[in-house]
Amino acid sequence: xxxxxxxxxxxxxxxxxxxxxxxxxxxxxxxxxxxxxxxxxxxxxxxxxxxxxxxxxxxxxxxxxxxxxxxxxxxxxxxxxxxxxxxxxxxxxxxxxxxxxxxxxxxxxxxxxxxxxxxxxxxxxxxxxxxxxxxxxxxxxxxxxxxxxxxxxxxxxxxxxxxxxxxxxxxxxxxxxxxxxxxxxxxxxxxxxxxxxxxxxxxxxxxxxxxxxxxxxxxxxxxxxxxxxxxxxxxxxxxxxxxxxxxxxxxxxxxxxxxxxxxxxxxxxxxxxxxxxxxxxxxxxxxxxxxxxxxxxxxxxxxxxxxxxxxxxxxxxxxxxxxxxxxxxxxxxxxxxxxxxxxxxxxxxxxxxxxxxxxxxxxxxxxxxxxxxxxxxxxxxxxxxxxxxxxxxxxxxxxxxxxxxxxxxxxxxxxxxxxxxxxxxxxxxxxxxxxxxxxxxxxxxxxxxxxxxxxxxxxxxxxxxxxxxxxxxxxxxxxxxxxxxx
Amino acid sequence: xxxxxxxxxxxxxxxxxxxxxxxxxxxxxxxxxxxxxxxxxxxxxxxxxxxxxxxxxxxxxxxxxxxxxxxxxxxxxxxxxxxxxxxxxxxxxxxxxxxxxxxxxxxxxxxxxxxxxxxxxxxxxxxxxxxxxxxxxxxxxxxxxxxxxxxxxxxxxxxxxxxxxxxxxxxxxxxxxxxxxxxxxxxxxxxxxxxxxxxxxxxxxxxxxxxxxxxxxxxxxxxxxxxxxxxxxxxxxxxxxxxxxxxxxxxxxxxxxxxxxxxxxxxxxxxxxxxxxxxxxxxxxxxxxxxxxxxxxxxxxxxxxxxxxxxxxxxxxxxxxxxxxxxxxxxxxxxxxxxxxxxxxxxxxxxxxxxxxxxxxxxxxxx
Numbered sequence: 002x003x004x005x006x007x008x009x010x011x012x013x014x015x016x017x018x019x020x021x022x023x024x025x026x027x028x029x030x031x032x033x034x035x036x037x038x039x040x041x042x043x044x045x046x047x048x049x050x051x052x053x054x055x056x057x058x059x060x061x062x063x064x065x066x067x068x069x070x071x072x073x074x075x076x077x078x079x080x081x082x083x084x085x086x087x088x089x090x091x092x093x094x095x096x097x098x099x100x101x102x103x104x105x106x107x108x109x110x111x112x113x114x115x116x117x118x119x120x121x122x123x124x125x126x127x128x129x130x131x132x133x134x135x136x137x138x139x140x141x142x143x144x145x146x147x148x149x150x151x152x153x154x155x156x157x158x159x160x161x162x163x164x165x166x167x168x169x170x171x172x173x174x175x176x177x178x179x180x181x182x183x184x185x186x187x188x189x190x191x192x193x194x195x196x197x198x199x200x201x202x203x204x205x206x207x208x209x210x211x212x213x214x215x216x217x218x219x220x221x222x223x224x225x226x227x228x229x230x231x232x233x234x235x236x237x238x239x240x241x242x243x244x245x246x247x248x249x250x251x252x253x254x255x256x257x258x259x260x261x262x263x264x265x266x267x268x269x270x271x272x273x274x275x276x277x278x279x280x281x282x283x284x285x286x287x288x289x290x291x292x293x294x295x296x297x298x299x300x301x302x303x304x305x306x307x308x309x310x311x312x313x314x315x316x317x318x319x320x321x322x323x324x325x326x327x328x329x330x331x332x333x334x335x336x337x338x339x340x341x342x343x344x345x346x347x348x349x350x351x352x353x354x355x356x357x358x359x360x361x362x363x364x365x366x367x368x369x370x371x372x373x374x375x376x377x378x379x380x381x382x383x384x385x386x387x388x389x390x391x392x393x394x395x396x397x398x399x400x401x402x403x404x405x406x407x408x409x410x411x412x413x414x415x416x417x418x419x420x421x422x423x424x425x426x427x428x429x430x431x432x433x434x435x436x437x438x439x440x441x442x443x444x445x446x447x448x449x450x451x452x453x454x455x456x457x458x459x460x461x462x463x464x465x466x467x468x469x470x471x472x473x474x475x476x477x478x479x480x481x482x483x484x485x486x487x
Numbered sequence: 488x489x490x491x492x493x494x495x496x497x498x499x500x501x502x503x504x505x506x507x508x509x510x511x512x513x514x515x516x517x518x519x520x521x522x523x524x525x526x527x528x529x530x531x532x533x534x535x536x537x538x539x540x541x542x543x544x545x546x547x548x549x550x551x552x553x554x555x556x557x558x559x560x561x562x563x564x565x566x567x568x569x570x571x572x573x574x575x576x577x578x579x580x581x582x583x584x585x586x587x588x589x590x591x592x593x594x595x596x597x598x599x600x601x602x603x604x605x606x607x608x609x610x611x612x613x614x615x616x617x618x619x620x621x622x623x624x625x626x627x628x629x630x631x632x633x634x635x636x637x638x639x640x641x642x643x644x645x646x647x648x649x650x651x652x653x654x655x656x657x658x659x660x661x662x663x664x665x666x667x668x669x670x671x672x673x674x675x676x677x678x679x680x681x682x683x684x685x686x687x688x689x690x691x692x693x694x695x696x697x698x699x700x701x702x703x704x705x706x707x708x709x710x711x712x713x714x715x716x717x718x719x720x721x722x723x724x725x726x727x728x729x730x731x732x733x734x735x736x737x738x739x740x741x742x743x744x745x746x747x748x749x750x751x752x753x754x755x756x757x758x759x760x761x762x763x764x765x766x767x768x769x770x771x772x773x774x775x776x777x778x779x780x781x782x783x784x785x786x787x788x789x790x791x792x793x794x795x796x797x798x799x800x801x802x803x804x805x806x807x808x809x810x811x812x813x814x815x816x817x818x819x820x821x822x823x824x825x826x827x828x829x830x831x832x833x834x835x836x837x838x839x840x841x842x843x844x845x846x847x848x849x850x851x852x853x854x
Binding site (some may be wrong): 198239240246247251261263291299454460 | 542571573574576578579580581582583584585586587588589590591594609610613614618619621622623624625626627658659661681682683714761764
């Protein structure tokens with residue numbers, strides 16, 4: 002077999018300079034003759050004999066190494082492929098190290114927007130009726146009722162805390178109004194071992210997992226019982242126990258964190274995935290792009306859930322990006338993606354459920370774009386009527402409310418009624434008001450919490466500073482508030 | 488050379504028999520030499536071997552054996568899951584590393600140079616340094632960011648900046664800067680074992696330099712404490728603090744000064760954060776004169792912190808104004824003659840020491 006024509010030698014020499022190929026080629030020379038390079042069948046044997054960690058065919062690294070080797074060697078067989086295709090054909094294929102290409106003499110630019118809009122998956126119509134021929138994951142009565150209760154609880158939680166901020170009892174708050182279905186339905190489709198990396202508009206996931214109303218209140222009031230020891234602004238919740246990583250204020254930084262954790266889960270061979278949430282605005286950050294690319298390359302079990310709610314504070318999506326939504330971006334990075342009606346709790350549940358199976362069983366990232374509307378203001382520091390019409394907000398709040406839509410479905414199934422509705426709402430309201438009272442009256446964190454956790458062990462300079470501070474407080478007690486325990 | 492050392496270390500770590508170690512000590516008459524590169528490689532190798540949670544990630548660390556060959560042989564030994572060649576995204580892999588650390592692994596993230604770490608600095612500061620505090624101890628970050636830092640030779644402005652003072656100003660980070668092979672090996676092991684995020688600033692020009700090493704150094708449990716400086720040369724007339732490459736310059740300056748009857752004490756800081764203020768203070772109280780030396784930009788540099796600290800704590804002991812020697816306040820030029828003038832040289836340190844000892848005119852105007 003005349004395999005090493007002049008051209009392929011040039012190709013191979015060019016490729017040799019690419020890291021790694023030369024090493025593999027040296028190894029290949031040891032184990033089999035040069036003819037192996039042109040016979041893709043033989044490639045299968047090369048990794049097993051020369052790269053030790055691939056000896057166990059069951060280990061994942063074997064597959065990865067094999068794929069790596071196989072793809073690299075594919076490119077050197079181009080000469081052979083080219084020679085075997087009939088001349089004068091328009092659709093010739095060629096392998097470059099950067100990818101397989103189909104050649105064409107026609108100059109064609111890819112359009113900046115797809116000719117056909119992405120399908121958006123929905124199962125319940127606007128009146129909460131099941132659409133015919135829909136396929137979705139069945140939800141039991143118990144889960145459905147729990148989902149609805151949590152969605153309603155989230156609504157009431159938001160309303161009351163927002164009012165508390167307006168009354169000056171807490172300094173700041175961020176509501177999730179309009180996005181209850183995304184929060185609760187996605188949480189319901191996950192398991193407790195799945196690690197969550199939130200942005201800041203996902204307290205519903207914590208609520209689903211068992212964070213109590215009192216715990217929410219403690220964090221917002223920054224009191225002694227706050228798991229965050231009073232170190233962060235309200236709504237920066239976190240709970241190790243519930244696998245929900247503490248909210249940070251930075252946008253999109255949690256996305257690569259999630260990929261890192263997913264990679265670690267894969268290395269540990271755990272039956273769990275990482276899940277991260279972010280908004281439409283967050284997809285502009287470099288971190289989003291780096292993370293998606295990385296997740297695809299490392300084949301990590303991570304679910305990216307984008308809450309495309311149309312607004313990033315006052316920036317509408319038309320000023321944020323010009324791609325046709327977010328799901329197409331996933332495809333650009335080699336990530337399987339879906340666009341879902343984020344206000345349809347049943348569709349969200351099904352999509353995340355399917356995403357989770359694929360992520361864990363196939364070791365791949367999945368992107369779920371949930372389209373919705375941010376009914377509330379960005380935060381208590383924002384008045385969104387300044388940049389969008391008040392009746393638009395009102396319409397989405399009344400006509401497209403995800404909570405009402407889901408309620409109609411469970412009522413139609415006979416699982417819910419107006420009595421249970423009013424019972425739930427008044428009970429939650431009372432519990433919340435009480436929790437706030439307790440949180441408000443509780444002591445603030447002690448002074449030594451100023452100095453702990455900077456490092457694993459308190460360094461000597463901070464011990465010193467704490468001593469000086471206590472000395473100053475003792476000498477000038479009138480200058481310090483009475484409710485700060487020393 | 489490297490192969491022999493590796494085998495010896497593997498043998499020691501496998502057997503871990505005390506008598507064998509002390510027996511080796513008694514044969515240590517011939518001083519062994521090791522380059523900083525080999526020292527770093529051995530530290531990475533041993534820590535990865537001892538703890539399966541440790542893994543290495545960065546551009547070119549795997550197949551290419553490391554941009555500066557620091558991770559030579561590691562991909563072959565530990566496989567592609569633990570030695571990860573990343574796409575070109577510092578922000579990406581720093582973030583992924585932090586995420587893995589949040590989960591509980593112990594990543595070692597390599598930057599090709601710390602100049603590129605600026606693209607990842609949000610993750611280093613906001614995601615790594617501050618997380619333990621912001622989460623009230625729920626999210627610890629046992630990560631190491633390492634790579635070459637500071638000036639090399641003829642690499643221009645965007646490849647020559649020193650980041651010691653940038654990172655050392657941030658609470659929550661630890662910042663280490665080795666000089667010798669002993670420093671490199673002992674401090675890198677300490678950094679990997681430390682539960683806090685550590686920024687480990689190496690120096691490209693030191694990678695190839697050889698230093699004598701002891702047998703204790705070759706043991707796999709060898710580790711240096713974080714936060715302790717080393718007195719490289721004991722003296723009584725003037726204290727010269729330095730770190731990384733400048734330690735070598737300071738030692739050469741001390742030899743020159745000795746001929747002129749000035750006995751200089753040279754302190755190798757090793758740890759920029761936490762700074763070993765007690766060692767510096769004790770030295771000042773002995774010599775009464777201070778020169779700080781660094782390669783980086785002068786304003787808000789490490790020397791500024793040391794001088795302020797010494798003035799605060801030991802003012803009454805000073806017999807002369809404190810002086811800082813630093814790089815020129817310009818982006819690093821490329822031409823060899825200009826580059827030489829932009830970085831402190833041995834003569835600069837000698838002249839400063841003489842000024843501190845009143846052997847020559849002070850720089851400041853005397854009214």
